[in-house]
Amino acid sequence: MIFSVNPLLEKELLKDPEYDDMLKKTTEDVKRVAESIAPSGRTGNYGKSFVVYKDGDHWVLGNTDFAAHIVEWGSVYNPAYAPLRRAVQTVGLRLSEAPKP
Amino acid sequence: MISDVEAIVTSYLAAETGARVMGETPADLDEPWVRVTQLDASNEAVSRPEHLIAYMLQLECYAGEGTDGQEQAQTLAAEVRDALARMEGKHGGATISGVRFAGMPRVPDTTLEPARQRFILTAHVFAHA
Numbered sequence: 001m002i003f004s005v006n007p008l009l010e011k012e013l014l015k016d017p018e019y020d021d022m023l024k025k026t027t028e029d030v031k032r033v034a035e036s037i038a039p040s041g042r043t044g045n046y047g048k049s050f051v052v053y054k055d056g057d058h059w060v061l062g063n064t065d066f067a068a069h070i071v072e073w074g075s076v077y078n079p080a081y082a083p084l085r086r087a088v089q090t091v092g093l094r095l096s097e098a099p100k101p
Numbered sequence: 102m103i104s105d106v107e108a109i110v111t112s113y114l115a116a117e118t119g120a121r122v123m124g125e126t127p128a129d130l131d132e133p134w135v136r137v138t139q140l141d142a143s144n145e146a147v148s149r150p151e152h153l154i155a156y157m158l159q160l161e162c163y164a165g166e167g168t169d170g171q172e173q174a175q176t177l178a179a180e181v182r183d184a185l186a187r188m189e190g191k192h193g194g195a196t197i198s199g200v201r202f203a204g205m206p207r208v209p210d211t212t213l214e215p216a217r218q219r220f221i222l223t224a225h226v227f228a229h230a
Contacts, residue, residue, distance in 0.1 A: 069208065070211075075213075080138050095225075
């Protein structure tokens with residue numbers, strides 16, 4: 001008997017409802033952690049602006065606050081709080097940042 | 102207890118690259134610089150407390166003033182990345198046992214006018230006393 005890797009494994013998994021549920025749940029877990037460690041700021045708007053949505057086959061966690069990029073990466077005037085990167089780590093996932101196209 | 106790895110990495114990178122590497126924004130923004138920030142430090146699950154620590158560091162590689170900002174920032178980031186990748190070994194009060202990079206996105210700093218080019222390295226540095 002010979003074992004052969006299914007070349008369509010990833011595509012099949014992405015279409016599996018249970019796998020999709022697992023991805024959604026994991027994304028929501030990261031969202032909960034990110035919300036709990038987000039800096040409060042003056043208005044608290046950032047912490048309330050996390051969103052989870054589906055983009056094609058993938059689940060995405062984002063933040064709609066206009067200053068979200070500054071909260072995550074900082075600036076010359078602001079420290080980096082990195083709630084998204086820290087939340088990914090805290091949940092036990094491996095962080096991998098895709099390069100800017 | 103492990104020494105201040107953020108400070109150890111900052112000193113090491115300054116010595117290895119000859120660049121301005123620091124833990125805060127410099128007063129002079131004309132020349133390229135690197136700002137090092139410790140985002141997190143967690144106990145590795147397989148280790149006893151306060152022995153093997155995984156440090157998550159953000160290294161922002163800023164361009165200086167000028168029109169070739171992206172190339173400047175990218176070159177600086179490459180030098181910092183190469184130097185950090187060679188850092189395994191004893192440094193001050195810590196032993197660096199491994200370095201892993203999560204990514205290097207280009208995230209211009211839009212709080213400066215005009216926006217300043219910046220490449221951000223997120224590095225995981227594994228250290229023990």
